Amino acid sequence: MSKLDSRIPAGPLKDKWKNHKDHMNLVAPNNRDKIDIIVVGTGLAGGSAAATLAEQGYNVKAFCYQDSPRRAHSIAAQGGINAAKNYQGDGDSTYRLFYDTIKGGDYRAREGNVYRLAEVSANIIDQCVAQGVPFGREYGGQLDNRSFGGVQVKRTFYAKGQTGQQLLLGAYSAMSRQIGKGRIKMYNRHEMLDLVIVDGKARGIIARNLVTGEIERHSAHAVVIASGGYGNVYFLSTNAMGSNVSAAWKIHKKGAYFANPCYVQIHPTCIPVHGTQQSKLTLMSESLRNSGRIWVPKKIEDSIAIREGKLRPENIKEEDRDYYLERRYPAFGNLVPRDVASRAAKERCDAGYGIENNDTQEGVYLDFSTEIMKKGREAAIEKHIHNPSDQQIYDLGKSWVEEKYGNLFVMYEKITADDPYKTPMKIYPAVHYTMGGVWVDYNLQSTIPGCFVIGEANFSDHGANRLGASALMQGLADGYFVLPYTIADYLSADIRTGAIPTNSADFDEAEKGIKEKIDFFLNNKGTHSVDHFHKQLGHIMWNKVGMGRTPEGLREAIREIEEVRNDFWKNVRVPGEGEGMNTELEKAFRVADFLELGQLMAIDALHRNESCGGHFREDHSTPDGEAERDDVNFKYVGAWEYQGGDINQEVLHKEDLIYDNIEVKTRSYK
Secondary structure, three states, X not given: OOOOOOOOOOOOHHHHHHHHHHOOOOOOHHHHHHOEEEEEOOOHHHHHXXXXXXXXXXXXXXEOOOOOHHHOHHHHOOOOEEOOOOOOOOOOOHHHHHHHHHHHOOOOOOHHHHHHHHHHHHHHHHHHHHOOOOOOEOOOOOEOOEOOOOOOOOOEEOOOOOHHHHHHHHHHHHHHHHHHHOOEEEEOOEEEEEEEEEOOEEEEEEEEEOOOOOEEEEEOOEEEEOOOOOHHHXXXXXXXXXOOOHHHHHHHHOOOOEEOOOOEEEEEEEOOOOOOOOOOOOEOOHHHHHXXXXXXXXXXXXXXXXXXXXXXXXXXXXXXXEOHHHHHOOOOHHHOOHHHHHHHHHHHHHOOOOOOOOOOOOOEEEEOHHHHHHXXXXXXXXXXXXXXXXXXXXXXXXXXXXXXXXXXXXXXHHHHOOOOOOOOEEEEEEEEEEOOEEOOOOOOEOOOOOEEEOHHHEOOOOOOOOOOOOHHHHHHHHHHHHHHHHHHHHHHHHOOOOOOOOOOHHHHHHHHHHHHHHHHHHHOXXXXXXXXXXXXXXXXXHHHOOOOEOHHHHHHHHHHHHHHHHHHHHHEOOOOOOOOOOHHHHHHHHHHHHXXXXXXXXXXXXXXXXXXXXXXXXXXEOOOOOEOOOHHHHOEEEEEEOOOOOHHHOEEEEEEOOOOOOOOOOOOOO
C-alpha cells in the first residue's frame, strides 16, 4: 500500500472543493494573531499567500533572497494568465479548462487538483482587476483574451507582454499594505538554508542574512515554501540567475517527498544560444505564436546559405518555406502545446535545417509578415481606405502588432539587433518551467506535517507538461484561494500552542549544520569556481536529460553527475568570507543542491519507461516521432524519499492516478 495519501475528497468532481471547504476546521478571527506563519518566496504564489494570510489576521514572516519581492522571477512571465470566463463566447467553461489542462499534461496530473484550479480561475481575474492590474481590453471595454498553445479557445488574459510584472505588482501592493499594518514582517535579502522540525512538525527555518552574513533562527506554527522551480539545474534556462531549488531540496532532505523530478518544460520560443560564455536565455512569449508562423527552409541548401550569411530569410519565397507545425498538426497549427512544438523544432534542426549560425546550428524562424499584412488589410477596410498600397497595409498591420506585442519586439531587437517586424525572429527551445516538485496532498501539505508547498515549487497541477499561461494561474490560485483555507484546517490545533521557542536542540542542530557547511566552503582549498561545476552539470543535463532521453544516456548522466558532484566537494573554491555579502557562497549552497537534484532527475527519467509530455524517451516513440505513453505501468505520480547522501538509494513511492471524469487516450493535436 502506498504511503502517499492525496486526501482527495469523495463525491462528484464539481462538488469536491466546495464540500471540502464546508467541512474543514477553522481558526476564529480572534485567535489568528496567536499563530505565526513563515512564507519562503514572495513571487505570485508566496506574495499572494502572505498578503491573504496577513489580511486574515495571522502573523506572517515573509522571506525573499532578492532586495524586494518585486524582483521575484514571476515578474518575467510575459504572455498571460488563463481563466475560464468565456468572455469570447467560443465554448470555454470550467470543464473545458480542466480537460485541456489534464490533456496538455499528458494525463499525468490529478483530476481533483486540476478541476479545483479551473474552478477558482475566474476569481483570480476579479481579484486582480480589483487590485488595478491593467489587463488588455477590447474596443467595448471588456477584458480581452488571446489563445495559447494546446487549446482551441481564447481564455488567456494579458497585460501586453508584461502580465507577470503587473500581477506581481498587484500582489506586492497587497503585501505592502499588510507590511504597513505590521502583520507581515518582511525579510528581504534573506535565504532559507534549512527547515527545522520539532516533534515531527515543521516549526521554523534557519536563514542567512545575505547582506551581513548573519545566521538567523525563525520559528512559526507552519512553514510555506513558495520558492519556484528548478530549471537552473541546466545552467542555461529562461530563469533568473538566482532562481534555485534550495528551499524545496532542503525540505526534501528533511522528509518531504520529491515528485516527478524528470518532468521539465522546454519552451519552444526562446532566443537561441549564441555562445559558450552565455549565462542565461531569453524567453519570447508564447503569445507571439498567436500571430507568428514558425518555419524553416524547405531546401537544406537554403538553411546552409542562411547560416553562412549568404541568404536573408525575407528573400526565401513562400513556396520554399516549411511551416512544419501547420504541416504536421493542422488542427492546432502553431498553437500546439510547448512540448510538441519543441520536439518538432529539434527534429527539423537535427535534420540539418537549423538557421542559426551557432555552435549547434539550432534555430527556427517565428515570422510575423503574414499577420502584419492580414491585420493591415483588415484595418484598411475598417478605415475605408480604398486600394491601399502595400506600404499602407504594412504600416497599418505593424501598428496592430505593435499595440499587442510592442515591448517584446523592442526587447528582441535590443538583444539581437534585428528588426522583427521585417526580419523573422530566431527562436529555439530552452528549459523554462518545471512540472515536478515537492509532493503535496489536496491541502497543499507535503509529507512533513505543517510544511506546505505552493506554486511551481510543488508538483500538483500540470502533469508532464504545463500549458502556457497556467503558471500564473496556479500560483495565484494557490496563494489567494486554496492555501488560506487548507492551512487553517491544520492550524486550528495550534491556537493554544503559544510561540515556538528557537532555543531548542532542534534549532541548535540545524544551525550547527549550516555553519559547518559554510566553514567547509570558505576553507576548502579547491581549484575551480562554483560556476565551473554548474556549467559541467548543465552540459550533462541538457545533452542527456533534455529534450531527447535514452536509457544509455541517462545511465551515463547518473554516473557523470555523481563524478562532478564528488569533484565539487573536493575542488570547489569559494572566495571571500562568511560575514557580509558573498554571492559565491550563495551559489555554492545552491549548486550543491542542484548536483543532487540533477542525479535524481536522471534516475526518475530512467525509471519511467514511457514518453509523456516533456519527458520524451526516444526508445518510446511512435514511427512519426510522437510520444508513446504506457498507461498500464506508469499512470502514477513518482515521489522519491530521501535516504541520505547517496542519491541512488532514494526510495520511490507511487500515487496512482485515477480518472473517473475523462477518457484517457492518446494525445493528438492533428
